Amino acid sequence: MPLPRLISCLLGAAALATGSHVRAQALEAGVAQVEITPPPGFLLDGYPDPGLVRTATGARDPLYARVLVFKAGATRLALVDLDLEDVFSPDYIAKLREATSQDVSNLLVDAIHTHSGPPLDSSPSSPVGAWYAASVGRISSAVHEAAARTVAVRVGVGYGVAFIGHNRLRIEHDGGISWFEKNWTGTPNALVDPTVAVLRIDDMGGSPLAILVNYACHPVLYGPDSRLYSADFPGVMTAVVQKAMGGKALCFFLQGGAGNINPTHAVSSLQQGAVEFCRQAGTELGGVAARVSQGIQTSASADPSLQVAEDTVTLQPRWNAQKWRAAHPEDAEFIASLTRPEYKAPVTTVLINRQIALVALPGEPFVEHQMQWRARCPVAHAFFLGYSNAELDYFPTIRAASWGGYGASHSSTWVQVGAGEEMVDRGLIRVFQMLGRLKPTPEDLQP
Amino acid sequence: MNLRKAIGCLVLLTAALCAPLRAAAIRAGVARVDITPPAGLPMYGYFDRIEKHQLSTGTLDPLYARVVVLEAGGRRMALVTLDLGRTFNESWLGRMRAAALEASHIDVLVVSASHTHSGPNILDEYPTGGPPAWEGAVFDKVLQATRRAAQDLQPARLGTAYGNAYVGYNRRRVNPDGSVTMLWLNPEKVANGPVDTTVGVLRIDRQDGSPIAVLVNYACHPVVFGSDNLQYSADFIGPMAGTVEGAFGGKPLCLFFQGAAGDIKPYYGSTPLNKGAAERNDWTGRELGTEAARLAKGIETEASAASSLDFSDDVMAFDWRWDPRKLRDGLLRAKGPLIFQDHVGVLGEGSMPARLSLRVTTVLVNRQIAFVTMPGEPFVEFQVGWRNRCPVRSCFFLGYTNGYYDYFPTILAASQGGYGAGDSDTYVEVGAGERMLDRALVRVHEMLGELGQVPIATPWVAPPAR
Numbered sequence: 001m002p003l004p005r006l007i008s009c010l011l012g013a014a015a016l017a018t019g020s021h022v023r024a025q026a027l028e029a030g031v032a033q034v035e036i037t038p039p040p041g042f043l044l045d046g047y048p049d050p051g052l053v054r055t056a057t058g059a060r061d062p063l064y065a066r067v068l069v070f071k072a073g074a075t076r077l078a079l080v081d082l083d084l085e086d087v088f089s090p091d092y093i094a095k096l097r098e099a100t101s102q103d104v105s106n107l108l109v110d111a112i113h114t115h116s117g118p119p120l121d122s123s124p125s126s127p128v129g130a131w132y133a134a135s136v137g138r139i140s141s142a143v144h145e146a147a148a149r150t151v152a153v154r155v156g157v158g159y160g161v162a163f164i165g166h167n168r169l170r171i172e173h174d175g176g177i178s179w180f181e182k183n184w185t186g187t188p189n190a191l192v193d194p195t196v197a198v199l200r201i202d203d204m205g206g207s208p209l210a211i212l213v214n215y216a217c218h219p220v221l222y223g224p225d226s227r228l229y230s231a232d233f234p235g236v237m238t239a240v241v242q243k244a245m246g247g248k249a250l251c252f253f254l255q256g257g258a259g260n261i262n263p264t265h266a267v268s269s270l271q272q273g274a275v276e277f278c279r280q281a282g283t284e285l286g287g288v289a290a291r292v293s294q295g296i297q298t299s300a301s302a303d304p305s306l307q308v309a310e311d312t313v314t315l316q317p318r319w320n321a322q323k324w325r326a327a328h329p330e331d332a333e334f335i336a337s338l339t340r341p342e343y344k345a346p347v348t349t350v351l352i353n354r355q356i357a358l359v360a361l362p363g364e365p366f367v368e369h370q371m372q373w374r375a376r377c378p379v380a381h382a383f384f385l386g387y388s389n390a391e392l393d394y395f396p397t398i399r400a401a402s403w404g405g406y407g408a409s410h411s412s413t414w415v416q417v418g419a420g421e422e423m424v425d426r427g428l429i430r431v432f433q434m435l436g437r438l439k440p441t442p443e444d445l446q447p
Numbered sequence: 448m449n450l451r452k453a454i455g456c457l458v459l460l461t462a463a464l465c466a467p468l469r470a471a472a473i474r475a476g477v478a479r480v481d482i483t484p485p486a487g488l489p490m491y492g493y494f495d496r497i498e499k500h501q502l503s504t505g506t507l508d509p510l511y512a513r514v515v516v517l518e519a520g521g522r523r524m525a526l527v528t529l530d531l532g533r534t535f536n537e538s539w540l541g542r543m544r545a546a547a548l549e550a551s552h553i554d555v556l557v558v559s560a561s562h563t564h565s566g567p568n569i570l571d572e573y574p575t576g577g578p579p580a581w582e583g584a585v586f587d588k589v590l591q592a593t594r595r596a597a598q599d600l601q602p603a604r605l606g607t608a609y610g611n612a613y614v615g616y617n618r619r620r621v622n623p624d625g626s627v628t629m630l631w632l633n634p635e636k637v638a639n640g641p642v643d644t645t646v647g648v649l650r651i652d653r654q655d656g657s658p659i660a661v662l663v664n665y666a667c668h669p670v671v672f673g674s675d676n677l678q679y680s681a682d683f684i685g686p687m688a689g690t691v692e693g694a695f696g697g698k699p700l701c702l703f704f705q706g707a708a709g710d711i712k713p714y715y716g717s718t719p720l721n722k723g724a725a726e727r728n729d730w731t732g733r734e735l736g737t738e739a740a741r742l743a744k745g746i747e748t749e750a751s752a753a754s755s756l757d758f759s760d761d762v763m764a765f766d767w768r769w770d771p772r773k774l775r776d777g778l779l780r781a782k783g784p785l786i787f788q789d790h791v792g793v794l795g796e797g798s799m800p801a802r803l804s805l806r807v808t809t810v811l812v813n814r815q816i817a818f819v820t821m822p823g824e825p826f827v828e829f830q831v832g833w834r835n836r837c838p839v840r841s842c843f844f845l846g847y848t849n850g851y852y853d854y855f856p857t858i859l860a861a862s863q864g865g866y867g868a869g870d871s872d873t874y875v876e877v878g879a880g881e882r883m884l885d886r887a888l889v890r891v892h893e894m895l896g897e898l899g900q901v902p903i904a905t906p907w908v909a910p911p912a913r
Binding site: 319320323324327328376378398399401402403404409410411412413416417418421422425426428429432435437438439440441442443444445 | 769770773774777778781836838858859861862863864869870871873874877878881882885886888889892895897898899900901902903904
């Protein structure tokens with residue numbers, strides 16, 4: 001472990017252990033953006049493509065990596081927001097950590113989950129692997145750039161609601177679950193979290209530096225017939241917000257617990273009007289986010305702080321691999337690729353100024369986890385990030401797992417039932433620790 | 448974990464994961480045995496009695512072990528409830544599981560304590576060496592009672608009902624500033640929540656409709672008698688059971704299963720003897736017993752056409768909440784070695800376990816009635832959460848069962864602090880209660896066949912959007 005990160009981790013651990021937080025002169029932030037649009041020719045990810053025909057012919061809109069570096073005292077966090085379907089594989093995350101270790105103490109990588117991005121297969125020997133490696137290099141430079149240009153900032157949070165999504169697991173009258181991919185008529189379907197949470201970061205003069213938009217919805221407006229890279233509706237959304245803020249702020253999309261949430265016009269064909277549907281969804285969400293952003297009064301904390309906890313939760317496999325192989329011998333290779341003795345799930349918890357909490361889960365958490373997090377988190381503002389730091393597919397709730405359906409009882413969920421609940425609990429415990437409300441010594445034995 | 452235990456766990460887990468075995472009718476048998484110890488023993492629950500080396504002087508009312516054995520589909524479960532402060536140590540429980548299996552073919556054993564604070568003290572390890580002779584006698588009595596109940600098995604019908612009783616309050620008062628004040632006395636009955644007023648009743652009848660047993664599940668510390676009492680008593684459980692049994696002409700056996708009473712105290716808790724403790728104990732028991740009897744009488748029991756008994760015994764590993772060495776040293780400094788005769792007995796003698804192994808037993812009867820057990824003092828929010836989230840219509844929550852590891856506060860309560868939430872009376876990692884509850888919920892869903900071991904489809908027939 002590089003020395004700066006080691007020191008920072010020790011400081012962080014000490015802060016958690018004592019229940020106190022590291023006070024800083026100021027909260028600082030810096031941003032950077034780098035384009036990572038791949039070259040044409042890669043297979044697009046996100047939809048079944050057994051014939052391997054979904055080759056990208058170009059880009060509908062550029063894919064970016066956006067970087068926000070937060071600094072307070074010795075803690076320096078880089079939030080890397082990728083216009084990809086999922087975050088990089090563990091090897092590339094590790095390389096990014098190593099490459100940025102002189103600039104930041106903690107790294108949080110999230111993906112917006114667009115289904116019009118490059119494939120996840122990133123073996124170093126493949127052309128895709130070379131692109132991944134080059135992207136990691138560009139992103140580490142962006143982290144360096146953002147870290148170098150940090151300025152003292154003020155922050156503020158606002159909320160709105162947008163109704164661009166629906167729950168794609170529909171509970172039928174007989175208790176069964178049906179796949180509710182498209183909802184063109186906007187039929188109400190529980191559960192959806194329409195909350196648009198916005199974190200605005202201004203410099204001390206009040207000029208916006210970054211707008212972080214947190215919302216839960218699959219970016220799947222474009223269907224499998226699209227052959228162009230795209231950030232889907234988040235690409236439109238970020239452009240709308242950035243324009244509304246006078247081009248001064250960089251807008252991030254922090255995908256939430258979107259595991260069971262589709263946009264109403266999901267998986268539209270180009271002929272059906274996917275381009276327009278994507279524009280509409282992104283514009284609607286962006287409009288709400290921009291309005292909320294413009295109304296936020298940022299402030300500088302009298303006691304600025306930044307606390308970060310990076311946990312690894314060990315999870316058991318959900319399926320009995322032996323029985324699975326016996327039931328589907330034709331899938332033996334796929335099953336072998338998924339099943340492990342255990343899974344390591346990274347959970348990152350961040351607390352800014354003791355008022356704004358972020359929890360970042362890997363994979364695709366169901367929206368109920370996001371709602372639970374917001375309901376139970378003890379600070380005023382609670383952001384929930386899925387698709388962060390590792391790709392572990394779906395995390396249904398216990399109840400949803402029992403109901404079944406895609407992502408709930410399907411091979412697209414691999415880890416033990418209850419994993420999402422456990423990770424949310426871990427995040428909550430960390431926030432309580434950061435607030436000093438879980439002391440390391442029993443209260444009747446305090447010195 | 449040694450090999451024998453590992454094999455045992457695997458066997459139990461396999462049993463739980465198998466498809467439910469069904470039989471034509473469930474069978475039930477009951478037994479009761481007096482386990483009142485001799486006078487002269489240290490008493491449970493109040494540290495000042497231990498500090499003063501005060502010993503019991505006699506008996507106010509007898510302490511019982513009550514047993515219900517249920518059998519369905521070739522599986523047997525014994526529910527044992529003890530008029531004691533806590534269950535016996537892991538060695539006692541392990542030996543009882545093995546002996547009950549051998550003697551009476553009991554596949555799953557649930558040993559629960561009422562948590563009366565007027566019983567004899569029970570320790571994980573005794574400073575003088577082995578356990579007192581009385582514990583060995585109770586072992587034999589419980590085993591024999593279980594055997595009698597198993598021998599008395601007869602076709603049965605089951606039914607459940609819920610009502611409300613208002614005899615307890617939450618003893619942790621969370622102040623507007625977030626701090627916690629312990630509301631140790633509350634004879635004015637000032638409302639303070641959260642409280643679960645739910646009285647859960649399971650009635651077991653013979654085929655002719657005559658009652659065999661009434662199981663009452665409620666969350667409230669049996670601490671009406673305070674530390675000035677030196678006589679054994681089941682506390683309000685005694686008059687509660689008497690009220691229920693009396694309402695049926697003394698025919699059924701009434702069993703009390705303590706719920707998640709970690710933060711719930713009776714309004715008349717810790718009443719001094721000279722201030723009417725006996726009368727207030729009777730009032731508390733009668734209030735609860737009257738409601739339980741009313742519910743029991745209204746239950747129309749049913750003979751299930753396809754009875755079943757499914758169970759899971761999970762042993763879950765948890766970290767210590769506090770550094771165990773610092774905890775032991777701090778307790779010794781602050782309170783002396785006697786503290787380990789009050790709580791944290793696991794630290795008192797012998798080797799210090801690196802992690803804590805807690806048993807969570809989940810039982811599903813007739814695919815309709817679920818039980819979860821936790822080995823200690825869960826806060827009442829867990830019981831409420833269990834009932835809200837459990838997918839079957841009848842859900843019973845048993846604290847103080849199959850082991851004893853002191854308090855399990857919720858994450859929120861742990862952050863607020865107070866007795867059992869932020870002090871040395873709780874030492875299992877924060878979040879343990881939530882994980883145990885989630886595990887039990889998963890088990891019930893598994894038993895219902897709602898969580899298979901193989902996914903429903905391979906990715907190639909998946910919906911198109913990942």
